[in-house]
Amino acid sequence: MKITAIPQLYRNLRRWREILAVLRRYGLADWLSQHRRLPFRGWFKDHRGTPLAEYTREQRVRMALTDLGPTFIKLGQILAARPDLVGVALSEELKGLRANVRPDSIETVRQTLAKELGENYEAYFASIxxxxxxxASIGQVHRAVLHDGRRVVLKVQRAGIEKTVKQDIEVLSGLAVLAERVETVAAWRPGDVVRQLAPIITRELDFSRERQSLEHFSTWIAKHSVDVVVPNPVAELCTRRVLVMDELMGRSLGDCLREAARSG
Known part of the structure; x- marks a missing residue:
């Protein structure tokens, strides 16, 4: 396969430039310089990079994923649970990955609500x-109150995130094609990794799956009398891009597990 035949290479050229600039900044693009016919080869030719010697390679990978934005942050969070793919050291480092993404404005959130719930969406909410x-990488969460007084949490998908994810997956697929041609990287089987992870990231864009999971989990708990509370979704206010559920106050599961580990 010719490199120039990589799907959407030129259509996504701007995003390729942005992604490669970040990889180069963290010293993660050296392997690409072996491809002499790449149209962007000169972008990192003779580049010494920002001094980051005090960081491990695993830390630089985490930092690069953070800089690359929502799709790559989500990718890193998924890989954190796959030490079989990335190794224990990188898996542990990626567990600290946080989606420090600038939130959409409340005006943009309201535009999304109008598209998903109708122009009269405010009839449902006393306040937001x-x-x-x-x-986070895919969406953001706001407290809200329904007109019946019910306190809820409103999860709204980030504007334009579907287009961004689609474009980034295309670029990732192209990078995987290049990586398969470099001996030191091919052993990681990057093509297989992208093919496995792309559907997972894409499914996260459909909030209706999360709503169904909440409903199934709630049903299971009710049958087994487990002392756990699950937020109930407000089904009539849930769509692919909007999820409304009960607000629950309490400690996070992560905090509870850490405390149990210290005391145990």
């Missing part, structure tokens, strides 16, 4: 907090 409770 303008300041997000959390902002």
């Amino acid at each position: 907090d303008a300041q997000p409770l959390a902002s």
